[in-house]
Amino acid sequence: xDATVENKQALKGAEFxxxxxxxxxxxxxxxxSEEQLMIKDMADQFIVKEVTPVVERLDKLEEGLMPSLLEKxxxxxxxxxxxxxxxxxxxxxFVTATIINEGLGAGHSFSVAMAAHTGIGSLPILYFGTExxxxxxxxxxxxxxxxxxYALTEPGSGSDAxxxxxxxxxxxxxxxxLLNGQKIWITNSGFADVFTVFAKIxxxxxxxxxxxxxTPGFTLGPEEHKMGIKGSSTRQIYFQDxxxxxxxxxxxxxxxxxxxxxxLNIGRLKLCAAALGAAKKCxxxxxxxxxxxxxxxxxxxxxxxxxxxxxxxxxxxWTSEAALYRTxxxxxxxxxxxxxxxxxxxxxxxxxxxxxAVECAILKVNGSEVLDYVVDxxxxxxxxxxxxxxxxxxxxxxxxxxxRIFEGTNEINRLLTLDMTLKRAMKGKIDLMxxxxxVMKELMSIPDFGSDDETPFSKEKKMIANxxxxxxxxxxxxxxxxxxxxxxxxxxxxxxxxxxxxxxxAESALLRLIKxxxxxxxxxxxxxxxxxxxxxxxxxxxxxxxxxxxINAFAEGDEQRMMLLGLKRFTKAEPFNTKDAxxxxxxxxxxxxxxxx
Numbered sequence: 001x002d003a004t005v006e007n008k009q010a011l012k013g014a015e016f017x018x019x020x021x022x023x024x025x026x027x028x029x030x031x032x033s034e035e036q037l038m039i040k041d042m043a044d045q046f047i048v049k050e051v052t053p054v055v056e057r058l059d060k061l062e063e064g065l066m067p068s069l070l071e072k073x074x075x076x077x078x079x080x081x082x083x084x085x086x087x088x089x090x091x092x093x094f095v096t097a098t099i100i101n102e103g104l105g106a107g108h109s110f111s112v113a114m115a116a117h118t119g120i121g122s123l124p125i126l127y128f129g130t131e132x133x134x135x136x137x138x139x140x141x142x143x144x145x146x147x148x149x150y151a152l153t154e155p156g157s158g159s160d161a162x163x164x165x166x167x168x169x170x171x172x173x174x175x176x177x178l179l180n181g182q183k184i185w186i187t188n189s190g191f192a193d194v195f196t197v198f199a200k201i202x203x204x205x206x207x208x209x210x211x212x213x214x215t216p217g218f219t220l221g222p223e224e225h226k227m228g229i230k231g232s233s234t235r236q237i238y239f240q241d242x243x244x245x246x247x248x249x250x251x252x253x254x255x256x257x258x259x260x261x262x263x264l265n266i267g268r269l270k271l272c273a274a275a276l277g278a279a280k281k282c283x284x285x286x287x288x289x290x291x292x293x294x295x296x297x298x299x300x301x302x303x304x305x306x307x308x309x310x311x312x313x314x315x316x317x318w319t320s321e322a323a324l325y326r327t328x329x330x331x332x333x334x335x336x337x338x339x340x341x342x343x344x345x346x347x348x349x350x351x352x353x354x355x356x357a358v359e360c361a362i363l364k365v366n367g368s369e370v371l372d373y374v375v376d377x378x379x380x381x382x383x384x385x386x387x388x389x390x391x392x393x394x395x396x397x398x399x400x401x402x403x404r405i406f407e408g409t410n411e412i413n414r415l416l417t418l419d420m421t422l423k424r425a426m427k428g429k430i431d432l433m434x435x436x437x438x439v440m441k442e443l444m445s446i447p448d449f450g451s452d453d454e455t456p457f458s459k460e461k462k463m464i465a466n467x468x469x470x471x472x473x474x475x476x477x478x479x480x481x482x483x484x485x486x487x488x489x490x491x492x493x494x495x496x497x498x499x500x501x502x503x504x505x506a507e508s509a510l511l512r513l514i515k516x517x518x519x520x521x522x523x524x525x526x527x528x529x530x531x532x533x534x535x536x537x538x539x540x541x542x543x544x545x546x547x548x549x550x551i552n553a554f555a556e557g558d559e560q561r562m563m564l565l566g567l568k569r570f571t572k573a574e575p576f577n578t579k580d581a582x583x584x585x586x587x588x589x590x591x592x593x594x595x596x597x
Contacts, residue, residue: 018435023515028515061230066233128259166199167201198260204254208259211242262350283594307587307590309377315582330355368400379393417497456522470566474551533581534576
């Protein structure tokens with residue numbers, strides 16, 4: 001492998017905490033190829049032409065409408081883009097698949113059906129199926145001729161997936177497994193042809209099965225009435241001695257958790273992509289309304305309070321997008337590296353996604369919370385009209401809320417962020433100890449009151465480096481002080497996770513800005529500079545608050561005082577006029593009447 005590839009692949013999963021990345025190593029949306037831009041446009045056009053005109057009909061669960069849309073998307077190659085060509089797909093890379101997820105994310109309930117079909121509905125078979133299973137199902141799933149669903153959650157086991165009660169018992173002739181139990185909240189269940197189902201063989205071997213919809217003993221409950229994503233088919237499914245052929249066991253008996261949890265890593269990143277697609281559409285809806293809605297004899301877009309909201313919607317979306325595509329490319333490169341090392345297709349992508357599982361968890365939390373912020377402020381900009389079903393923003397608001405629950409709740413993902421990082425350190429995959437010790441030494445030394453480094457963005461780079469020190473100091477002290485008890489201190493874990501999420505997004509955004517400034521010049525990237533400086537300035541306060549809450553929960557006396565002083569030093573921000581920065585961003589958004597970044 002040549003040195004450049006090695007250099008680009010230097011950043012391991014969770015290693016952003018202890019290593020700097022160079023801007024040229026980071027992939028950004030400005031790096032999309034011509035083909036990727038065409039595919040993005042195709043996905044955008046599909047939403048505009050095929051989905052938006054029928055959203056009301058979708059919400060009424062009109063018979064056959066959602067399956068027909070999935071088939072149309074399949075005809076255009078939007079479903080099977082990332083599937084191998086030999087199995088009926090287009091063989092596109094992971095970044096391109098992410099772009100499609102973002103483009104189709106603006107389709108309300110359709111986005112959910114599509115993501116469930118192409119993700120959890122198909123990938124378990126693609127990555128864990130036998131050759132025969134893949135040949136039987138994947139080409140038809142790629143075109144939309146067959147629709148997929150995934151059945152893991154049960155009435156008594158949501159976040160605790162391994163607590164499932166559904167059982168599987170081998171028949172005396174050894175030809176079938178009899179499944180008994182029920183699953184709830186199964187997306188696409190009303191029209192799916194094939195389900196990935198998890199059950200316990202002999203009461204303890206958690207195993208995946210491929211179950212066809214016409215399996216004897218397999219029945220569906222009625223459609224659920226939900227707060228949002230009303231057009232997404234959601235039913236309970238029941239198994240009463242459902243006869244599943246032994247050849248439909250998916251993967252290894254007793255290793256179903258590998259399927260369930262590995263697929264979620266990819267799903268978390270793609271959920272972030274879809275959320276960003278929805279956020280951009282919502283920004284467009286909101287700015288358009290603000291320009292046309294008049295109060296006090298002028299458009300409400302003229303008012304500073306509205307400009308603040310619009311600009312913050314843009315800032316959060318743009319920074320989150322930087323983190324998304326940075327990670328998508330890391331996964332893409334790791335996948336190629338594993339393929340080059342002789343790993344089979346399925347192990348390569350799953351291994352790559354597992355490597356960056358921490359980043360995927362961060363993206364899931366950040367993307368879903370960015371969209372929730374955007375739709376909430378979108379309703380506020382619409383005022384009373386935002387509360388009316390006549391305006392699409394009210395649907396966007398309701399549809400968004402599920403994203404903080406899907407793909408592992410945001411609480412679970414926050415807990416996983418630190419847990420997986422510490423486990424990677426304990427396994428020797430990343431060195432957290434040395435940098436953490438260096439930070440503690442720095443706390444004992446005379447503070448550095450700044451340097452004469454006047455290179456572009458040197459202050460912002462230093463702030464990001466300090467954010468990382470704040471995390472290492474807080475997490476290191478918490479791990480040392482609480483030891484085995486740390487796992488039970490969920491509030492502390494979540495505070496530190498919030499610090500890590502802010503830092504990863506801030507760093508990704510800064511790297512995107514520097515790269516943009518280098519290619520287009522600082523003047524051309526002035527609004528992006530406004531976005532990044534505003535985000536970092538605000539992030540400093542948010543990180544300070546999370547750090548204080550964590551430190552105050554486990555430290556006292558001199559140790560507490562020293563760490564709080566250190567935290568203050570590490571989250572120091574020079575004065576910055578965020579009001580004017582936001583106004584410049586909002587003015588550009590209003591002038592263009594759409595999200596243009």
